[in-house]
Amino acid sequence: MNKELSSFLSSLLNVTIDIETLLEKPKHESHGDISLPCFLLAKELGKNPVEVSKEISQKITNDMPNFLEKVVSMGPFVNFYLNSEQEIAPVFEEFNNFLSFQVDSPQKILIEYPSPNTNKSLHIGHTRNMLLGSSLSNILTKVGHDVVKTNLNNDRGISICYAMLMYREFFSHETPQSLGMKPDEFVAHCYVEFKKACEKYPEKEYEKQAQEMLVQWESNNKEIRELWKKLLDFVYQGYNKTYENYKLGNFDKQYFESEIFDQGKEIVLKALENNVEGFKQEEDGAIYVDLEKEGYGKKYLLRGDQTTLYMTQDIYLASVKENDFHADKYIFVVGQEQEYHFKVLFNILEKLDIADASKNYHFAYGYVYNEEGKKFSSRLGNTIGADFIYDEMVNKSKENLLSKELTKNLEEEELSYRSNIIGFGALSFTFLKQNPLSSMNFSMEQALSFEGETGPYCQYTYARIQSIKRKIHLDLEKSVDYTQFNEKEIKLIKTLKEYPQVLKEASEKYKISSIAHFAIKLSQGFNDFYQSSSILKAQTPEQQHARLYLAHLLGEMLKDCLSILGIEVLEEM
RNA sequence: GGCCCCAUGGUCUAGUCUGGAUAUGAUAUCAGCCUUCUAAGCUGAGGAUCCCGGGUUCGAAUCCCGGUGGGGCCGCCA
Numbered sequence: 059m060n061k062e063l064s065s066f067l068s069s070l071l072n073v074t075i076d077i078e079t080l081l082e083k084p085k086h087e088s089h090g091d092i093s094l095p096c097f098l099l100a101k102e103l104g105k106n107p108v109e110v111s112k113e114i115s116q117k118i119t120n121d122m123p124n125f126l127e128k129v130v131s132m133g134p135f136v137n138f139y140l141n142s143e144q145e146i147a148p149v150f151e152e153f154n155n156f157l158s159f160q161v162d163s164p165q166k167i168l169i170e171y172p173s174p175n176t177n178k179s180l181h182i183g184h185t186r187n188m189l190l191g192s193s194l195s196n197i198l199t200k201v202g203h204d205v206v207k208t209n210l211n212n213d214r215g216i217s218i219c220y221a222m223l224m225y226r227e228f229f230s231h232e233t234p235q236s237l238g239m240k241p242d243e244f245v246a247h248c249y250v251e252f253k254k255a256c257e258k259y260p261e262k263e264y265e266k267q268a269q270e271m272l273v274q275w276e277s278n279n280k281e282i283r284e285l286w287k288k289l290l291d292f293v294y295q296g297y298n299k300t301y302e303n304y305k306l307g308n309f310d311k312q313y314f315e316s317e318i319f320d321q322g323k324e325i326v327l328k329a330l331e332n333n334v335e336g337f338k339q340e341e342d343g344a345i346y347v348d349l350e351k352e353g354y355g356k357k358y359l360l361r362g363d364q365t366t367l368y369m370t371q372d373i374y375l376a377s378v379k380e381n382d383f384h385a386d387k388y389i390f391v392v393g394q395e396q397e398y399h400f401k402v403l404f405n406i407l408e409k410l411d412i413a414d415a416s417k418n419y420h421f422a423y424g425y426v427y428n429e430e431g432k433k434f435s436s437r438l439g440n441t442i443g444a445d446f447i448y449d450e451m452v453n454k455s456k457e458n459l460l461s462k463e464l465t466k467n468l469e470e471e472e473l474s475y476r477s478n479i480i481g482f483g484a485l486s487f488t489f490l491k492q493n494p495l496s497s498m499n500f501s502m503e504q505a506l507s508f509e510g511e512t513g514p515y516c517q518y519t520y521a522r523i524q525s526i527k528r529k530i531h532l533d534l535e536k537s538v539d540y541t542q543f544n545e546k547e548i549k550l551i552k553t554l555k556e557y558p559q560v561l562k563e564a565s566e567k568y569k570i571s572s573i574a575h576f577a578i579k580l581s582q583g584f585n586d587f588y589q590s591s592s593i594l595k596a597q598t599p600e601q602q603h604a605r606l607y608l609a610h611l612l613g614e615m616l617k618d619c620l621s622i623l624g625i626e627v628l629e630e631m
Numbered sequence: 632g633g634c635c636c637c638a639u640g641g642u643c644u645a646g647u648c649u650g651g652a653u654a655u656g657a658u659a660u661c662a663g664c665c666u667u668c669u670a671a672g673c674u675g676a677g678g679a680u681c682c683c684g685g686g687u688u689c690g691a692a693u694c695c696c697g698g699u700g701g702g703g704c705c706g707c708c709a
Contacts, residue, residue, distance in 0.1 A: 082651075084651095084652080085646085085651090085652080085653095085654085085655090086652070086653075088653095089652070093651090093652085095651055095652085095690095097651080097689055097690075098689095100689085101689080107689080132652075133652065134651085134652085134689090134690095135651080135652065137652095175709085212709075215708095215709065216708095216709085217709085315709090340707085342707085344707050345707095346707080353633080353634070354634090354705085355633095355705070358706080358707045359707090360707080361707045362707065363707090365707090367706095367707070367708080367709085368708070368709050371709095393703095394635080394636065394702095394703070394704090395702095395703055395704060396704085397634095397635060397636080397703085397704065398634080398635075398703095398704050398705060399704085401634095401635090422635095422636085424636075424637075424702080424703090425702070425703075427702090431701085431702095458671070462669090462671085463669095464669065465669095480671090491644080492643085492644070493637090493644090493645095495636060495637070496636085496637055496638090496644095497636085497637070497701090497702060497703090498643095499643090501643095504642090504643080504658085507658080507671095508671050509657090509658080509671060509672090510656090510657045510658060510671095511643090511644080511656070511657045511658085512657090512671080514671050515671065515672085517671085518669080518671050518672075519671095519672090521669070521671095522668075522669060522672080523668095525668065525669060526668050526669095529668065530668085567648085571644095571645090572645090575644090575645065575655090575656085578656075578657085579656090582656080585672060585673065586673075586674095588668075588672080588673085589664095589672075589673045589674080590673085592667080592668065593668060594667085594668040595667075595668075609668095630669080631669080631671080
């Protein structure tokens with residue numbers, strides 16, 4: 059449309075400036091569909107912009123092309139109002155085109171999350187991680203990419219030994235059931251006990267014992283390995299329940315630190331041998347890569363005794379993933395505190411020719427603080443578990459349903475079905491509507507409020523639409539009389555047209571929040587429409603059909619939008 | 632010391648990349664709207680030095696420079 063208008067304007071005005079680059083979409087609805095700021099034109103013409111604007115609108119009004127409805131000069135701007143029938147008809151006639159956006163060249167994109175440390179239960183930080191990771195993978199899939207989901211389990215090291223030691227000392231006769239805990243919480247409980255036990259029984263030298271255990275683990279001591287396996291079984295059992303709640307679906311592949319932690323040595327040695335830029339060796343045999351030039355300092359990759367470090371593992375894992383999937387892009391969903399680590403990693407991977415730096419992307423997100431803006435501390439036990447938040451949200455939804463006339467007598471099964479969907483919708487929306495990089499202060503009370511810009515608000519909007527559809531039959535084959543729409547409705551239909559652009563930007567910039575904000579925009583638009591334009595009591599059958607059709611399309615778009623956020627809709631709520 | 636991120640009504644937030652008109656919404660507060668398609672809704676009111684100071688520009692929340700406040704990272708730990 060900009061093209062049509064700009065070529066029309068170019069033929070009208072005698073200027074050298076490319077008119078198309080000047081045209082913009084006004085921020086205010088009341089300023090029309092397209093506007094032309096006249097400052098640069100005025101400069102070229104040597105006139106006052108306000109006058110230029112007046113002249114242009116006068117000229118066009120005298121000879122209006124049929125794609126325009128009206129032209130208004132407002133100060134130094136010319137505002138164009140497009141012929142609204144031409145604008146809205148495509149939404150009804152080719153709705154599917156507005157329900158999707160497909161990229162020109164689909165890529166294989168690997169996305170890795172939530173990558174937990176297996177000595178702890180998943181906490182509120184993982185909540186943010188899982189919700190972001192899932193919706194990121196949804197939006198990329200939606201626009202046509204081939205998305206591969208992987209998860210790295212950090213399942214070895216001194217931490218898990220702490221838990222193993224405590225289990226052997228104090229809890230070997232207990233089970234998660236006997237203590238009434240989720241299996242992963244049981245292991246986390248053992249882990250937390252370690253610090254207390256060290257203080258209480260210093261004579262036992264637990265720290266030393268744990269170190270010995272780690273050595274035994276590394277030398278494949280059968281008994282220790284079995285203990286380790288036993289605890290990890292508990293952990294994964296619990297994690298799977300959490301993943302299920304958070305609707306993570308299946309991973310295409312799970313990696314385990316225990317299987318790769320001592321690998322990667324060859325890659326480093328070979329790089330040194332081949333004189334890869336920056337790879338150097340200390341006198342004691344330690345190998346590092348010198349990134350002084352890049353501003354990252356020295357990064358050690360092998361200790362003097364030739365054992366590997368965290369970075370070495372990640373280099374190795376990158377090569378394994380490249381080998382397994384040959385992806386075009388590797389996305390790591392990890393907190394922003396690891397930014398330095400990833401910058402260095404990507405740099406090294408490029409040096410080693412494993413992957414161009416441009417193929418790797420650290421999708422970083424900010425820290426989740428408590429209500430007062432303080433850090434949650436898992437050691438002090440005042441952290442919020444991912445399961446706990448989920449349960450709270452679901453319970454709150456249940457309470458809400460039971461407090462409402464319409465739903466207070468629901469069967470238990472239906473009640474829990476609905477409260478799961480509503481609670482998880484509220485939870486997802488709370489996290490996804492905001493900029494992932496800003497740190498957030500999580501307030502349970504605020505999250506439990508289901509009014510305003512929330513998931514339940516969007517779900518409620520969808521349910522309202524379905525309720526109307528149950529009362530009046532919609533014939534999708536019957537054409538719509540576009541003259542039935544009033545100004546407000548036309549505005550709403552134009553909102554629907556924005557969806558492909560929203561999808562495009564969200565997928566290119568990995569900007570999940572814009573999807574959430576669009577869902578809000580759709581919902582607000584509908585609720586306003588709902589209040590002012592009754593469908594059931596429309597004046598004529600034509601008007602009723604037009605309105606119902608619009609409501610239907612909006613509902614479908616809203617459902618699609620929410621599905622990207624991992625939020626399901628309900629027919630009734 | 633070096634580097635990174637964040638800063639918009641009391642609180643939360645859109646817009647910043649790609650400069651444009653009256654800064655987007657929400658929440659809380661106050662005032663209205665349910666025998667009317669589900670009130671988890673709608674309407675109205677008040678509430679903002681867009682962190683500060685320079686600069687660029689016809690025009691800056693947006694771009695550049697310098698500060699301030701908050702958070703984070705910089706290990707032969709993971």
